[in-house]
Amino acid sequence: MIRELLPGGSDRISPTAHYTGYVWVRNGLSHPALATNAGRLFYTALAPANATSARLGQPHLEHYLLARHEVIDHLLTEAIDQGRVAQVVEVAAGLSGRGWRFTRRYGDALTYVEADLPGMADRKRRMLRATGERGANHRVEDVDAMRDSGPGSLADLATSLDPSKGLAIITEGLVNYFDIASVQTMWSRFTDVLSGFPAGLYLSDIHLGGTRSRLNQTAVTLLSAFVRGQVHLHFTGPQDAEAALRKAGFADATLRRPDDFAGTLPHCTGRSARANHIIAASTGG
Numbered sequence: 001m002i003r004e005l006l007p008g009g010s011d012r013i014s015p016t017a018h019y020t021g022y023v024w025v026r027n028g029l030s031h032p033a034l035a036t037n038a039g040r041l042f043y044t045a046l047a048p049a050n051a052t053s054a055r056l057g058q059p060h061l062e063h064y065l066l067a068r069h070e071v072i073d074h075l076l077t078e079a080i081d082q083g084r085v086a087q088v089v090e091v092a093a094g095l096s097g098r099g100w101r102f103t104r105r106y107g108d109a110l111t112y113v114e115a116d117l118p119g120m121a122d123r124k125r126r127m128l129r130a131t132g133e134r135g136a137n138h139r140v141e142d143v144d145a146m147r148d149s150g151p152g153s154l155a156d157l158a159t160s161l162d163p164s165k166g167l168a169i170i171t172e173g174l175v176n177y178f179d180i181a182s183v184q185t186m187w188s189r190f191t192d193v194l195s196g197f198p199a200g201l202y203l204s205d206i207h208l209g210g211t212r213s214r215l216n217q218t219a220v221t222l223l224s225a226f227v228r229g230q231v232h233l234h235f236t237g238p239q240d241a242e243a244a245l246r247k248a249g250f251a252d253a254t255l256r257r258p259d260d261f262a263g264t265l266p267h268c269t270g271r272s273a274r275a276n277h278i279i280a281a282s283t284g285g
């Protein structure tokens, strides 16, 4: 029923973007114009389960999302403030408000490109226009993360960026929808692109296998139901994932759990901050 509210042409992963987009707005991390009716309905449908989890002191889907979002924001802020990064491509940006927030904060000092499949990108463009607050260095492009080259590829988009400034690529809520071969190839595409810039940083969340956390299992079950497909747990531990990132061409790769940032970031405490990991990988600079 909820699915009927989704725009035509959305791919199977898009429903989750409506849910997360609504969570970002609700928590002051996005502009209200980036919320959708579908997101509100998904949110309402999941609210009783979330409330029960909270009452029982169990992990909470919304807190888990906020923890991952906060850590990625934090690591990106650090890289920008240290002068390593002045350009961002957020692949699979969906209805995230990060581009809106970071361009408001950094103004001309930051170029921010949101990239997504054409249907979602078109929707995001219209929604950002509706905010009336899209900065000159903030744009949305059609990119398929699975495409090697040519129009609609990240490689093609990268030719429009400034090769003298550091670049960050972000994926949030994406990698576990792809099988391991696709992820490994996507990461190699990312290092090919990032190595054309003086500094290259990749930030992402990832769910690992071998995590017995109840939230990890709950989140994976929910995500599978949402997308009517398999959610892939490619690696059994951080070291496996770090090795795969180095194999893809990253010079350094570190996985940390959001609760490693407890005390620094408000949502990075408790069980909800132990369900997944955040990748920070760099090509140099």
Ligand SMILES: C[S@@+](CC[C@H](N)C(=O)[O-])C[C@H]1O[C@@H](n2cnc3c(N)ncnc32)[C@H](O)[C@@H]1O
Residues within 6 Å of the ligand: 011, 013, 014, 016, 017, 020, 021, 091, 092, 093, 094, 095, 096, 115, 116, 117, 120, 143, 144, 145, 146, 171, 172, 173, 174
């Ligand atoms: C779970 S949503 C995450 C959205 C956003 N990053 C967030 O955390 O709120 C997944 C997004 O991936 C996008 N997506 C799916 N397959 C993609 C692909 N091959 N290339 C680029 N984006 C893709 C979907 O359109 C959707 O916007």
